[in-house]
Amino acid sequence: MLIAVILGFIFAILVPFFSKFVKKAIPFGYSLLPLSLFIFFLQFLGEIKSKGHILFHYQxxxxxxxxLSFRLDGLSLLFALMITGIGALVFIYTTYYLKGHKYLDRFYGYLSMFMASMLGVVLSDNLMSMFIFWELTSISSYFLIGFNNEDPASRKSALTALSITGFGGLVMLSGIILLQAVGGSYSFTELLNSSEIIKNSTTYGWIIALFFVGAFTKSAQFPFHFWLPGAMKAPTPVSTYLHSATMVKAGIYLLARFTPLLGDTFWWNSTLITVGAVTMVFAAIHSVLRVDLKSILAYSTISALGILVFLIGIGSEKALLAAGIFILAHALYKAALFLITGIIDHETGSRDVTKLAGLQQVMMPVAVAGFIAALSSAGVPLLLGFISKEVMYEATLQFGDWAIILTALAVLTKILLLVAGFWAGIKPFTGTLPAEFGKAKLPSPLLWIPPFLLGVLSLGFGTFPSLITESLIQPVFSSISGSDTIIQLKLWHGFNLVLVLSILTLVSGGALYWFLKPSNDLFQKTVRFEAISPQNIIEGGGKLFGSFAGIWTRFFQNGYLRNYVITILAFLTLLMAYRLFGEVNIYIDWNQISAVSHYEIIVVVLMIISILFAISTNSRSVSIVALGVVGFANCLFFLFYSAPDLAMTQFSIDTLTVLLFMLVLVKLPKNKQYSSKGIKMRDALLSLLFGTLIAILTLEVFEEPSSSEVSKYFAENAYILAKGRNVVNIILVDYRGFDTMIETVVLVIAAVGVYSLMKLNLNPSKKDL
Amino acid sequence: MKSLIFKTASTYLLPLLLLFSIFILLRGHYLPGGGFVGGLMAAIAFLIHSFAFGMKETQNIIKINPGYLMPIGLVFAVGAAIAPYFIGAPILKGLWFEEPFRFIGMVGSALFFDIGVYMVVIGATLTIMFSLTDTV
Structure with a gap:
């Protein structure tokens, strides 16, 4: 199982190496990967049906x-099958769609990386690893959306999608951590046992809120929906795969997965119903206002995702069943519609629904697939969409006091979606073929077979629901609802309210399709409301944050070394002064301090003279040399107190510093009086304060009872353990060898940093300054 | 600085200081000294030379790019640190030859570690120095 999940990653790494061979020998060879995975997952159908779920554990x-533990149950199996199955079709489709593209290998690499991450999300039992795969889907989708990387709009959409979904993922991470804190485990299977404890805990509200943000961002729920239409900048296979069938359903998967664990509470249900309802109606209205085929499909996808959230929110057994069926039905018809849009785009070069017409004359098989998909999306009998719609109406009708409102919303959404589906699947094929598309022809079977196959499945499952009832839908239902109810799917439910609603939907949807023609005017009318759209508000917030960060950074990172030093010193001084005078008793034991000898006095006088010299002189070189004298005087102190190693190092460092300063200073212009008196006073005051504080601090150190045990141990064992007599050096190379090793690395990094700063020439024109 | 005395003196100082730096490096285990100080001294030796003859001349003497000393030194240090691992001892354990070598004395992994530090210090200091003077 582990291999099945990470195969995609391995594949993605290997693609560049064998791409030349594959291109020549077997052009569609890449498709074998998802296809074999699809077959691999198919063989679990029987086992899941009898056992419920299977666990695989890897440390x-x-x-x-x-x-890396994986849990395969009905829900994850359904998703795994969709991911690999539609994946296989998309892989085949891409072979022709992007034939001869410069970066075709790269595309397959991203695509298989995405597939593997998606499999990881739906199969992971451990929430932490699920989170990692979750973020990987965001990252790989970033690459896929931005695949046309020379187009700025496509890069921008990719970034928007990444920011929104990545942000949601992080929020979800905090939810996962909270959940672990309450439930005591990262394993979903183990958490299931403590469902009641979690629901009654005080942090329950936080947990579900955080999970909701994760799911809503991923599944493009209002108000985070806007990244999805933007993501349509991606090549059509990507839109098909990521943005209708799989990735956007990850949020739905999350909600469905956690329904048995966190669901069935007031806040869970009411939030999901509200958000789902707003999203489905809002997006459905938007979808009929668009003229670009992909935009229409994008908004209808958002609406469908809203329906799913809405159904999970209702939470009754019927509703969860409806959600389970709709996931499958939607994946089948929406993927087909996207693929068909891709074909139309590929052959005619247009996606404008107001212009497209009559294409059935030249591409009959595509038209058939389009008709089936559109009818399934409309919920016409004999298609899978019909069954899902029936069950959905049953669910809303059973919802107590609010039944009428919820049902009305559902019917409204369905009517609008029907129109959108017809525009995408039927409108381009009917009527007379405009002259400008006269050159369009039937493309290679590689393109039209995948949507055709999806249509056949919609039709087959819809006509004979028994094909999937027991093998697939029953386990899905059990794993979402956690109950053992045996479900039955039928085509004919008898003449009842649900059927009336169905007919109402079809009739009014058909009428609307007849009267409402897609037009640019309608689209233009929505543009006026852009200013208050969530997209603008969030993007504005992002800009505001950016400019705030700019101001903040410019204030602190002002580029003047002297200001940095002042800031650092002033901060340290304040902090230390606060600690020293606030909480520590300053006490200096004069008796502990050894007598002052006369040569020490001489050295101190020397130091003071050179310091005065350094700050009063007008020549830079002189002041540097004077500072060097201070350093050498310091060395003498080390020698007085028998620390030859320190003295030696300090001596070398000081020599080096003076010499390096000289190298640079010689080239500077003559020193002038740059600073005003006030600034000089400020600097002097700060240095005096800082110096005094350091002195007090040093004296205070004596007050701490110093432990000589460590040094005693070092001294005694230096020769025994490390065969050396110089304890300082032994500490460096042996006792603290690891520190030294890291420090050498730091030194190298510093050198490389200086080198690159010096050689880096950001603005060539300023070179001479 | 075009002083003749300084020039003449620095010609002799360079080899002497370099020798001295190696001496400091080798004695580090028993007496004051070690790789870090040794490296600094060697760098000072080159720096003095460059004051007398200019940076170009010093670069000509060194022949190789001093930057290469950094990775080589790192290899020495890290190699000495993980060498014990391959004979089953914990990382950074000191390994020593039984018998002392002539002139050098006891040789062990700590010495190689120190040599690594020595090289990194020379490499880093000279890289900083050369890039500073190249640009300014």
Missing amino acids: WVPSLGID
Whole structure:
């Protein structure tokens, strides 16, 4: 199982190496990967049906409770099958769609990376590893959306999508951590047992709120929906795969997965119903106001995702069943519609629904697939969409006091989606073929077989629901709802209210399709409201944050070394002064301080003279040399107190510093009086304060009872353990060898840093300054 | 600085200081000294030379780019640190030859570690120095 999940990653790494061979020998060879995975997952159908779920366990970071354990149950199997199945079709489709593209290998690499991450999300039992895969889907989708990396709009959409979904992922991470704190485990299977404890805990509200943000951002729920239409800048196979069938459903998957664990409480249900309802109606209205085929599909996808959230929110058994079926039905028809849009775009070069017409004359098989998909999306009998719609109406009708409102919303959404589906799947094919598309022809079967196959599945499952009832839908239902109810799917439910609603939907949807023609005017009318759209508000917030960060950074990172030093010193002085005078008793034991000898006095006088010299002289070189004298005088002190190693190092460092300063200072212009008196006074005051504080601090150190045990141990064992007599050096190379090693690395980094700063020439014109 | 005395003196100082730096490096285990100080001294030796003859001349003497000393030194230090691992001892354990070598004395992994530090210090200091004077 582990191999099945990470195969995509391995594949993505290997693609560049064998791409030349594959391109020549077997052009569609890449498709074998998802296809074989699809078959691999198919064979679990029987086992899941009888056992419920299977666990696979692989250790990863046991110390943190993070494992690569996988849980295969109805829900994850459905998703795994969709991911690999639609994945296989998309892979095949891409072979022709992007034929001869410069970066085709790269595309397959990203695509298989995405597939593997998506499999990881739906199969992970450990929430931490699920989070990691979750973020990986965001990252790989970033690459896929920005695949046309020379187009600024496409890069911007990719960034928006990454920011929104990445942000949601991080929020979800905090939810996961909270959940672990309450439930005591990262394993979903183990958490299931403590469902009641979690629901009654005080942090329950936080947990579900955080999870909601994660799910809503990923599944493009209002008000985070806007990244999805933007993401349509990606090549059509990507839109098909990520933005209708799989990735956007990850949020739905999350909600469905956690329904048995966190669901069935007031806040869970009412939040999901509200957000889902707002999203589905809002997006459905938007979808009929668009003229670009992909935009229409994007908004209808958002609306469908809203329906799913809405159904999970209702939370009754019927509603969860409806959600389970709709996930499958939607994936089948929406993927088909996207693929068809891709074909139309590929052959005619246009996606404008107001212009497209009559294409059935030249591409009959595509038209058939389009008709089936559109009808399934509309919920016409004999198609899978019909069954999901029926169950959905049953669910809303059973919802107590609010039944009428919820049902009305659902019917409204369905009517609008029907129109959107017809525009995408039927409108381009009917009517007379405009002259400008006269050159369009039927493309290679590689392009039209995948949507055709999806249509066949919609039709087959819809006509004979028994094909999937027991094998697939029953386990899905059990794992979402956690109950054992045996479900039954039928085409004919008898003549009842649900059927009336169905007919109402079809009739009014058909009428609307007849009267409402897609037009640019309608689209233009929505543009006026852009200013108050969530997209603008969030982007504005981002800009505001950016400019705040700019002001903040310019204030502190002002580029003047002297200001940095002042800031650092002033901060340290304040902090230390606060600690010293606030909480520490300053006490100096004069008796402990050894007698002052006369040569020490001489050295101190020397130091003071050179300091005065350094600050009063007008020549830079003189002041540097004077500072060097201070350093050498310091060395003498080290020698007085028998620390030859320190003295030696200090001596070398001081020599080096003076010499280096000289190298640079010689080239500077003559020193002038740059600073005003006030600034000089400020600097002097700060240095005096800082120096005094350091002196007090040093004296205070004596007050701490110093432990001589460590030094005694070092001295005694230097020869025995490390065969050396110079304890200082032994500490450096042996006792603290690791520190030294890291310090050498730091030194190298510093040198490389200086080198690159010096050689870096950001603005060539300023070179001579 | 075009003083003849300084020039003449620095010609002799360079080899002497370099020798001295190696001496400091080798004695580090028993007496004051070690790789860090040794490296600094060697760098000072080159720096003095460059004051007398200019940076170009010093670069000509060194022949190789001093930057290369940094990775080589790192290899020495890290190699000495992980060498014990391959004979089953913990990382950074001191390994020593039984018998002392002539002139050098006892040789062990700590010495190689110190040599690594020595090289890194020379490499880093000279890199900083050369890039500063190249640009300013």
